[in-house]
Amino acid sequence: MLLVGCPVYKREWILPYWFACIEKQTYGIDNIGFIFELAKDDKETFDLLIKWKKVHPKVNIFDLEIRDDLSHHAHEEGSRRWTFSKYENMVSMRNSLLDKAKKIQPDFYYSLDSDILLTNPNTIDLLMSHIISGKADAVNTLMYMTPFGTQYPSVMSWHESGGEKAYRETEYPIGDFFKADIIMAGKMMSKEVYNNSKYKFHPQGEDLGWSADCKDKGYNLYCASYIYTPHIMGREELKKFLSQGDERNNLVFK
Numbered sequence: 001m002l003l004v005g006c007p008v009y010k011r012e013w014i015l016p017y018w019f020a021c022i023e024k025q026t027y028g029i030d031n032i033g034f035i036f037e038l039a040k041d042d043k044e045t046f047d048l049l050i051k052w053k054k055v056h057p058k059v060n061i062f063d064l065e066i067r068d069d070l071s072h073h074a075h076e077e078g079s080r081r082w083t084f085s086k087y088e089n090m091v092s093m094r095n096s097l098l099d100k101a102k103k104i105q106p107d108f109y110y111s112l113d114s115d116i117l118l119t120n121p122n123t124i125d126l127l128m129s130h131i132i133s134g135k136a137d138a139v140n141t142l143m144y145m146t147p148f149g150t151q152y153p154s155v156m157s158w159h160e161s162g163g164e165k166a167y168r169e170t171e172y173p174i175g176d177f178f179k180a181d182i183i184m185a186g187k188m189m190s191k192e193v194y195n196n197s198k199y200k201f202h203p204q205g206e207d208l209g210w211s212a213d214c215k216d217k218g219y220n221l222y223c224a225s226y227i228y229t230p231h232i233m234g235r236e237e238l239k240k241f242l243s244q245g246d247e248r249n250n251l252v253f254k
Contacts, residue, residue, distance in 0.1 A: 001031055001032075001033065001106045001107050001108075002027065002031060002032045002033070002106055002107065002108045002109075002110060002124065002128075003032075003033045003034075003035065003061065003101055003104055003106035003108070003109050003110070004022070004032060004033070004034050004035070004110045004112050005034075005035045005036075005094075005097035005098075005100070005101060005109060005110070005111050005112070006034075006035075006036050006037075006097075006111070006112055006113060006114050007036070007037045007038075007090065007093040007094065007097070008036050008037070008038055008042075008045055008049075008114045009038065009039050009042055009045065010042055010044070010045060011045055011114045011115065012044040012045045012047075012048045013235050013238065014114060014115055014232055014238055015045065015048055015049070015052075015114060016048070016052075017117055017232075017238070018114055018115075018116075018117060019052055021117045021118040021119055022118060022124075024121045025118060025121055025122075025123060025124045025125070026121055026122050026124070026125050027124040027125050027128070029056065029058075029059065030058045030059065032059065033059065033060060033061025033062065033063075033104065033106065034059065034061065034062050034063070035061070035063040035065075035097055035100050035101070035104075036049060036063070036064050036065070037065050037067050037093040037096060037097060038064060038065065038066050038067065039066065039067060039068070040066050040068045046064065046066075049062075049064060050064075061104060063100060065096070067092075067093060067096075087201055087202070087203075087205060087206055088201055090199075090205075090206045091199045091200065091201050091206045091209065094111065094199045094206060094210070095198055095199050097111070098194055098197070098198065098199070101194050102194065102195055105191070106191075107191060108128055108131065108188060108189065108190065108191070109188075109189045109191075109193075109194040110124070110127075110186070110187070110188045110189070111186070111187045111189070112186045112187075113185050113186060113231075115231060115232050115233060116143060116185060116186045116229050116230070116231055116232075117229060117230045117232060117241075118229055119228075119229065119230060120227055120228070120229070122227075123141060123227055123229065124188075126224060126227055127139050127140075127141070127188040127224060127227070128188065130177065130188075130222060130224060131188065131189075131190045135220065135222070136190075136220055136221070136222040137189075137190050137192065137193045137214070137219040137220045137221065138183065138187050138188060138189045138190065138193045138214065138219060138220075138221050138222075139183070139187070139188050139221070139222045139223065139224050140154055140155075140183040140184065140185065140186050140187045140188070140222075140223055140224070141154070141186055141223070141224055141225070141227040141228065141229040142154060142174060142223065142224075142225035142226075142227060142228050142229065143185055143186065143228070143229045143230065143231040144231055144248060145184070145185070145231065146233075147233045147234065147237050148248075149248075150174075150248055151168070152168065153168070153172060153174065153223075153225070154183065154184050154185050154186070154223070154231075155168075155172060155180040155181075155182060155183055155184070155223045155225075156168055156180075156181060156182035156184075156204075156208070156211075157169050157180070157181045157182070158181045158182070158212075158215070165204075166181070166182055166204055166208055172223075172225070173225070174225050175225055175226050176225060176226065177222060177223070177224050177225070177226065178222065178223055178225065179220060179221065179222050180221050180222060180223045181211065181215065181221070182207065182208055182211040182221070183207070183211060183221045183222070183223055184205070184207035184208075184211075185207065185231065186229060187207075187210075192219075193214065193219055196217060197210060197213050197214050197217065197219070198210070198213055199213070200212065200213055228246075228248075228249045230246045230248075230249070
């Protein structure tokens with residue numbers, strides 16, 4: 001069984017496409033559970049999730065938690081402006097989701113952000129295969145953390161001090177399966193990893209805090225960068241993607 005976890009706020013514009021990609025996966029939807037953390041002032045997203053569940057009664061695990069103890073803010077269109085307080089909120093929500101996963105005990109836990117589309121229908125099976133093989137303890141796909149350009153892939157590297165400050169190397173072996181210090185945004189975790197890892201505050205983002213915790217515990221993180229997953233950062237970007245596709249996919253995989 002696979003459990004997918006996601007903090008979500010004001011994402012009613014993309015969730016139908018997010019779900020559609022998951023439904024088209026070769027890994028059957030009946031074997032997938034979902035857990036979400038939401039805000040009380042986001043009725044549109046809540047209603048959309050309830051509607052989707054009614055159409056998919058065979059999905060047994062579908063947990064929605066309203067986090068009214070946290071402040072929630074939508075990002076500006078096509079950008080991400082993070083503050084330390086927002087990072088702290090994300091740490092709280094992602095650890096809450098991890099705690100739920102620990103109670104449910106799925107075979108795999110997939111922390112998958114709601115603006116990442118699994119356009120390759122084999123994505124879930126391929127990510128799982130790397131964990132089943134024993135090489136990777138957690139693995140992500142290739143995506144980019146900006147609405148255009150390829151300078152900011154979904155991996156980073158630690159400076160020699162390790163776990164304190166991270167950077168992006170000039171070149172990563174994009175298109176290959178490679179070990180990475182830091183993986184982010186859509187992370188497939190083994191049972192051992194989700195049971196023993198935690199998100200921690202890091203000034204460059206909670207994914208770095210989680211990756212540092214994994215480093216301390218000796219887990220091997222990998223990027224399956226031969227799988228590309230579009231990261232859709234706004235409504236206008238979605239319109240462009242639906243009409244033109246994602247040119248970065250063509251740039252990387254010529």
